[in-house]
Amino acid sequence: MQTQSVKLHTVKKTAPSFVSTRNACKLCAPLGASLVFRGIEGCVPLIHGSQGCATYIRRYVISHFKEPIDIASSNFSEATAIFGGADNLRIALDNLTRQYRPAAIGIASTCLSETIGDDVRSYIEQYKAANKGVEIPALIYASTPSYRGTHMDGYHEAVRATVISLAAGGPRSRRLNIVPGFLSAADLRHIKEILDDFHFSYTMLPDYSETLDGESWSDYQKLSPGGTPVASIRSMGQSVATIQLGGSLASMDTAASYLQETFGVKAVTLGIPIGIGETDRFFGALEEMSGRAMPDKYKKERGRLVDAYIDGHKVVSGKRAVIYGEADFVASMASFLDEIGIVPALCATGASIKKFKEIVSSGLSEGHKDIIIRDDADFEDMLEICRSIGVDIIIGNSKGYYLAKNLSIPLVRAGFPIHDRIGGQRILHVGYAGTQQLFDRIVNALIEHKQSSSAIGYSYI
């Protein structure tokens, strides 16, 4: 059992940098777009490229959510790659409309269609012109080549594309827009519960809380029920404000910034509410916007969380963690660990984000000079760094099992994907309630590790 203080580990050996990516800590852009599209009611994602892109992404996402997730493909062949994807896209749109009767079709491009220079926007215009007078699904297009950015870029691009395609202006309503970012289905439900308790009327985009974590059915559903209604998205230009969760979004072109620039809907950027600090800021913003005080239910949740922090603090104090995943997730997780006395010794993301250091550091207290914050990292980089700096616990998606196995330290599963456990879609991370669950799991993982590493077999610990 490692019990070390911060000072013992100020080694900063930089791992050799590899040209190749070894065990990637990121996914490609169309995956993020597909998730967003499945968070829109009656929307079927269509990936414009090879059949494999749709199938691999389905398989990957199904393995996490354990739900039927249909993602169509325009199914490029060799001829398509030479002559362009116009015909394939048209046939795919026709077939999808006939079979699924969708409210919307969300089209995501791929490295293949982008490399051959397919002009999907003009294909869509042609399709609309050819179907004049016929009712067709709303068509949304997100440009998501997998050589640009990661699944998070695909995610944000799809949300922005959806709003650009559908949102309209009009008389200002009292509604709120919320773009929650890539959270679990349980997180989305919790955020909705909080907004309901503040008596907000709102549009959450996307909302896959039901579509990707639904009930058992009586009859087979072509598309899982739930999701943000297209009509609600259309009214997002009339809302009073858009809250987007994720600190990195402040400087990006996003759905919120588009709505602000185009329709004057105020954009508010907040961190993902994990930990007391970030959650206080989230509730503070809601109190200010609603003019209501935090409901008692949440005051009590916060109180119990503080009580738990105190109960468990000695177990976590001075422990060193590696955290990884999407940049904003890592930033919020780092600030949470920092507030409970765990050193976020290595904060890594697979994405190339120049501001990653700044985003993560801004949520940390002073005095953490020995923390390594690394963008464009893969799991091999992380393993090498962890070996040189020493860590006690791993917090992140199930791909970190690779680290856990090699380092013989516990992994607390959080984020996406969770491929080696059931219930990844039901992990609650956000709010005081989510933080409570994370805190309990982290403390228990450390206790369990101590218990199982000991020959004595403590039954009180």
Place this chain on the structure above:
Amino acid sequence: MIEILEARKGQIFEKGTEGTFDMACDKVSVAGSVSQRACVFCGSRVVLYPIADALHLIHGPVGCAAYTWDIRGSLSSGPELHRLSFSTDLREEEVIYGGEKKLYAALTELIGAYHPKAAFVYATCIIGLIGDDIQAVCRKVSDEQGIDVIPVHSEGFRGTKKDGYKAACEALFRLIGTDEQSIAAPHSINILGDFNLAGETWIIKEYYKQMGVEVVSCMTGDGRVDEIRRAHKAAMNVVQCSGSMTYLAKMMEKDYGIPFERVSYFGIEDTADALYKVARHFNDPAILKNTEELVRKEVSRIYPEVEAYRKYLEGKKAAIYVGGSFKAFSLVKALRHLGIATAIVGSQTGNREDYEYLEEICDEGTIIVDDTNPLELSRFMSERNVDLLIGGVKERPIAYKMGIAFCDHNHERKEALAGFEGMINFCREVHGSIMSPVWQFSPAKCLRAQKEEMEDANSIRQAAHS
């Protein structure tokens, strides 16, 4: 009601009700239908994946590598290099200016760091389009590093998964015959198309050992580069997963004169058949005797257990949708042992010959499908009121949402289903799912039970009236 697309109608047949059986298979999937197939790259990747001491570098943007990291349940008895995921992770500027330099640098550093016995470089969709000459890069690195560096032409859009199998076979064929030093026994075989999922290759190898037959190489389960190099020394190729490996067997027959047999190790009959085929091929009295003993011993060991499961499962109906059609044949037969009738059966990659055989062994009224999709599958399963679906990860939630039991027969399975031992695991899986008490809470299952009760009551009433 779910509509069947016009373009899909030629790939769906019902035995006994159509005129001539004429399956329109070997087609690319219809645009906009949610095919369960993957792509050319997938075909190559699954076949070569289990070669544990080779470097597998995926050249292209990161997605293809990320989605296939540690994806298969292929076990290795030694090195585990195959379980790592390597990508050149091409970015926008490399797509514009070409990825050859990065590929060269990546190969050089990875070979230096991991010392593989050979390297496979998989070309993904955009590689040809951006003009990368991976052949030339591979040749250069091969010369410099002194190991085989083999390009795999697996651009996703260049056909179907089957074309990916071919590309993998071609890559393997480049290694075969490069070891002239080794010798093999006269009664020796290569196992083709077994991927050692959950240790299945080891089960099968043990059978051959008991029979007195030497296994020179297995392609590719628990695969090793050096074994593949001497594969041409074997006297016979035994091909399981015929969809992926028949092409290689034919190339080896043509160039090295090695005859091949297609077999399957799923189910009692097919496993016994496979072993007898090999024994008969060598026509050696000792081997024949060993095989008879082995089969008798194994069958008498497992048969009572299979019979015990049959008591619970007799009269149930199943749907099968798997990648390769040979697996489907075996499953139809294996289910029969359990008293389960196959109501729907299909594959992603079957050819005409395969479907004709499938039609032959299926009962009247069975629906046979090629390259189906979730909507069709759900419709057929609902119409036929099946109790069980056998398939993979993407089919599983369809069954579950419909209140239908499920048996995992996919690449990531952790239970060995091959051989006699595998038949018991198969029975356990099927029984464990069908007989689970959780279905009592499934709304779909309850609805079906209600309907059945009403139908039963009606027929009793009608019988009483007549």
